[in-house]
Amino acid sequence: MSNTHPDEELVRQIELLSGQKVTDCYQCGACTSGCPVAEMMDVPPSKAMRLLQLNRAGELLASSGIWMCASCLVCGTRCPRGVDYARVAEACRAILLRARSSKLDPDMVSAEECEDIPQQAFIAAFRKFAG
Numbered sequence: 001m002s003n004t005h006p007d008e009e010l011v012r013q014i015e016l017l018s019g020q021k022v023t024d025c026y027q028c029g030a031c032t033s034g035c036p037v038a039e040m041m042d043v044p045p046s047k048a049m050r051l052l053q054l055n056r057a058g059e060l061l062a063s064s065g066i067w068m069c070a071s072c073l074v075c076g077t078r079c080p081r082g083v084d085y086a087r088v089a090e091a092c093r094a095i096l097l098r099a100r101s102s103k104l105d106p107d108m109v110s111a112e113e114c115e116d117i118p119q120q121a122f123i124a125a126f127r128k129f130a131g
């Protein structure tokens with residue numbers, strides 16, 4: 001029987017799916033300061049990385065921030081340690097989608113909203129459904 005904490009297993013799974021190593025992050029905050037939607041996130045990129053370093057992956061998976069990420073890749077280009085947080089958020093969403101616990105329900109988006117929605121958001125949504 002394994003003595004590994006369940007959240008530790010989740011962190012390893014997120015690392016595997018994202019190709020990112022959580023210990024590479026040294027908490028400089030450059031990702032969060034450049035993220036265009038960080039202010040709307042309950043858990044912005046740098047805090048998300050810290051949660052993973054502390055084996056608190058469950059808190060990150062329960063956050064709305066991973067769903068608000070627009071996959072714009074700004075965080076990854078700013079990171080001095082080469083961490084691509086967009087991939088981490090995508091891995092978290094993939095885990096939840098595979099468990100069929102998506103927070104993004106297409107039926108909730110009206111035809112009017114579809115017309116107004118920026119193209120980038122559409123692309124981000126497709127990426128979210130790719131899991």
Ligand code: SF4
Nearest residue numbers: 035069070072073075
């Ligand atoms: S990829 Fe996501 S987390 Fe990174 S800067 Fe863009 S919106 Fe923010």
Ligand code: SF4
Nearest residue numbers: 025026028029031079
């Ligand atoms: S920019 Fe990179 S090193 Fe800095 S907090 Fe974000 S993920 Fe960590």
